């Protein structure tokens with residue numbers, strides 16, 4: 343088994359209210375989705391990022407408006423950390439008026455400003471490389487989130503090769519949660535992501551922390567180099583998926599789920615500053631409740647009139 | 650029995666009776682047993698002959714072809730049929746062509762299982778029916794699961810062909826019961842084509858042809874056409890889609906309508922019509938009606954998805970209009 347445990351300790355640096363808001367907005371948004379599914383209100387499928395929220399929140403401060411972000415099936419956190427528009431996202435997921443993409447794309451297929459997600463694994467990396475090729479020299483970069491399992495797809499390597507050859511500003515963010523749907527990484531990946539990046543002459547940085555500030559401080563100069571050199575970079579986060587792959591399909595042994603829960607950032611962030619955390623937690627929970635009530639009451643979306 | 654259980658049992662029996670069969674696919678192993686649970690129990694029972702693979706559709710189709718080339722047989726599961734696009738090269742340029750491009754027949758007993766179709770709100774990359782992209786590939790045969798065909802016999806037949814086959818399974822069909830039809834209808838298998846007729850009715854006004862995933866929607870349309878429009882329809886459901894097999898009972902058909910899940914343009918329905926025109930020319934009173942999903946991506950929101958995909962009311966309207 344690949345060990346992906348983050349050290350269990352309180353965040354050393356107190357997060358700002360803004361970061362806490364973002365973290366907790368994503369947490370409550372995802373929880374609400376699972377609830378709505380249970381109630382039979384949502385159709386299709388959804389993949390929550392419970393446990394991994396701090397990754398896009400940490401990165402959001404390092405990204406610029408003119409950067410292009412590519413996301414995947416587990417993309418609600420990627421979106422909300424960049425665009426705090428839970429109404430638009432929920433409307434898209436529920437197919438209601440105000441949907442980001444008219445209800446056509448749904449949870450996995452969103453294109454909003456410079457944010458794009460798609461549900462076919464590995465597909466985004468060559469596209470991100472193309473966008474990065476165009477952005478090279480402007481100081482902007484293309485950032486692509488992928489999971490550990492997605493390293494099984496050949497397109498990933500074809501893209502990395504070109505990205506390195508052509509020195510494009512491509513930031514690959516790997517959310518290594520030790521599992522792909524039901525298959526542990528140990529059963530689907532030979533070798534390591536670090537060695538794979540090295541094979542292409544691409545810089546690789548491993549992040550074990552879930553402390554938003556610590557992550558940012560370590561990554562800031564590296565991301566800066568992506569922009570200025572320019573050059574590709576692979577940042578690999580050791581993280582945990584707290585919930586099921588999609589909904590109700592978690593076949594992991596209970597002790598493994600428990601281990602994932604124990605490494606959740608939520609309790610440690612709460613301990614670090616209980617009062618402030620409780621206040622913002624309640625505020626974001628209520629905000630999401632309002633968003634759910636409001637969006638649920640809207641009429642069905644019609645494409646073409648997308649927000 | 651539900652279609653998914655029926656498929657599961659067929660795979661169990663098949664792997665039990667033929668130790669040369671391997672099964673590969675993403676998340677197919679226990680306890681998960683595949684995204685749609687069709688492979689449940691197989692890894693526990695057959696060990697390393699069943700493998701959960703990395704996310705590598707192209708390569709696992711190739712690995713299946715390699716096992717087949719080396720004298721074994723392989724079943725490869727593509728989690729969602731949309732992703733068979735990633736295996737297109739291995740299937741069409743290697744598995745299918747290699748059966749004949751070396752100047753002598755080379756057997757490649759490979760079956761690629763593709764859970765297909767929409768109406769589940771999964772959105773544009775998880776709902777498509779890609780059959781049309783594989784029609785007319787030399788050396789490649791297409792089959793689809795139906796509620797009327799025994800899956801075990803279909804697997805045996807596909808492996809018996811010696812060449813690669815795609816086997817489509819509609820995701821909506823998984824939860825339906827095998828062999829269950831309305832009291833109005835009787836079902837018989839004629840030359841491997843399921844023929845569904847209205848019990849005791851006279852000569853049909855229209856003969857419908859469809860594939861497994863659309864059987865229930867087509868039967869709903871037939872029911873409404875009979876009870877509300879006084880039109881008698883008969884239905885033909887081949888399990889082999891390509892090459893299009895002989896379709897029985899059509900020689901005196903008043904009208905033919907082909908119903909197909911694929912989005913419009915270059916479809917299986919068009920292929921069926923192409924095969925039928927020379928045979929029925931001179932007796933047809935009007936062009937064969939083709940019913941397809943609309944020419945568009947398949948939206949995630951159910952109210953939009955419904956409008957794109959073939960539904961019972963659309964089939965009924967198309968038949969009524971053709972016969973009016």
Ligand SMILES: Cc1ncc(C[n+]2csc(CCOP(=O)(O)OP(=O)(O)O)c2C)c(N)n1
Nearest residue numbers: 416461462463489490491492521522523732
């Ligand atoms: C090409 C392709 N194959 C299979 C799938 C089905 N699928 C969706 S997510 C997933 C697992 C992805 O694992 P990973 O990359 O580790 O991301 P995680 O879900 O852990 O965030 C699979 C198999 C897909 N969406 N696309």
Ligand SMILES: [Mg+2]
Nearest residue numbers: 489490521522
């Ligand atoms: Mg993963």
